[in-house]
Amino acid sequence: xxxxxxxxxxxxxxxxxxxxxxxxxxxxxxxxxxxxxxxxxxxxxxxxxxxxxxxxxxxxxxxxxxxxxxxxxxxxxxxxxxxxxxxxxxxxxxxxxxxxxxxxxxxxxxxxxxxxxxxxxxxxxxxxxxxxxxxxxxxxxxxxxxxxxxxxxxxxxxxxxxxxxxxxxxxxxxxxxxxxxxxxxxxxxxxxxxxxxxxxxxxxxxxxxxxxxxxxxxxxxxxxxxxxxxxxxxxxxxxxxxxxxxxxxxxxxxxxxxxxxxxxxxxxxxxxxxxxxxxxxxxxxxxxxxxxxxxxxxxxxxxxxxxxxxxxxxxxxxxxxxxxxxxxxxxxxxxxxxxxxxxxxxxxxxxxxxxxxxxxxxxxxx
Numbered sequence: 138x139x140x141x142x143x144x145x146x147x148x149x150x151x152x153x154x155x156x157x158x159x160x161x162x163x164x165x166x167x168x169x170x171x172x173x174x175x176x177x178x179x180x181x182x183x184x185x186x187x188x189x190x191x192x193x194x195x196x197x198x199x200x201x202x203x204x205x206x207x208x209x210x211x212x213x214x215x216x217x218x219x220x221x222x223x224x225x226x227x228x229x230x231x232x233x234x235x236x237x238x239x240x241x242x243x244x245x246x247x248x249x250x251x252x253x254x255x256x257x258x259x260x261x262x263x264x265x266x267x268x269x270x271x272x273x274x275x276x277x278x279x280x281x282x283x284x285x286x287x288x289x290x291x292x293x294x295x296x297x298x299x300x301x302x303x304x305x306x307x308x309x310x311x312x313x314x315x316x317x318x319x320x321x322x323x324x325x326x327x328x329x330x331x332x333x334x335x336x337x338x339x340x341x342x343x344x345x346x347x348x349x350x351x352x353x354x355x356x357x358x359x360x361x362x363x364x365x366x367x368x369x370x371x372x373x374x375x376x377x378x379x380x381x382x383x384x385x386x387x388x389x390x391x392x393x394x395x396x397x398x399x400x401x402x403x404x405x406x407x408x409x410x411x412x413x414x415x416x417x418x419x420x421x422x423x424x425x426x427x428x429x430x431x432x433x434x435x436x437x438x439x440x441x442x443x444x445x446x447x448x449x450x451x452x453x454x455x456x457x458x459x460x461x462x463x464x465x466x467x468x469x470x471x472x473x474x475x476x477x478x479x480x481x482x483x484x485x486x487x488x489x490x491x492x493x494x495x496x497x498x499x500x501x502x503x
Contacts, residue, residue, distance in 0.1 A: 264283075
């Protein structure tokens, strides 16, 4: 999605029968406008279903690869090779190809062939043990850290780095990304803090894991929440002053013996007013106090509106492409379709319409 947002021409090869609708070849426009705006992650990247168990299906994909700068695959180790689509199969005819490989556990090691999910990768990489509150179980951080941050985003970085290198060498290469590796990489600074003895093994007792009362969220009078991230001394002083707390807290900010007292004072203060009232109180105060917004509220906040941080496509609010470019800004995203017309999709890649129609009729595409 990120690469497509920034202008890459992407075609997604899917397994037939995984939710894709193939238009009738005798009615090529049928389904071409069947937009699916809720499928945000597949915006800007049309899909076709290809039967890779057939020689014709593999041949079609290899022809697409011969026109591509980048191939990304997310199979378990050995599956692409079994289809005849591994690096040794396709790169001789396309030596400049960047071949991106995404796995959960990596392509080597005793767990390489096992199934997995974000939570397991976090568990094994040393991340999950440190997420959550004291005396509570580890808390899953949605699937953002391994799947998207340590996985997809780092693979995109690797692909772009390989493209830059290719501009001087003229050669492609394999980019091997594993979610378990990427999740650990995102924890790099905390591994350093752990090794130095600064970071405690006790979850929910440290500076950034809800242990510090000045870096946490508090319930307000309307049962909504406010976030406090007043780590630096001047921001913390502004927090104490604005709330009218005991000034002695300022010099005792990092005195762990007073943290329970400080947490109680902050809890009592924020519980006295609704969230949005506190947001107004702190609107012009540099204390790093920000309302906790849900996905329905975030696109409507004045700051998001001013930055055009979200776009609305067919009634669906979603994050706008990021980051931003001064000379080549990203175009407005095109929503995913429930039915992409394979004639139109593959026509961009030079596959003749009559050949696509024949592949649909024989079930190779479908």
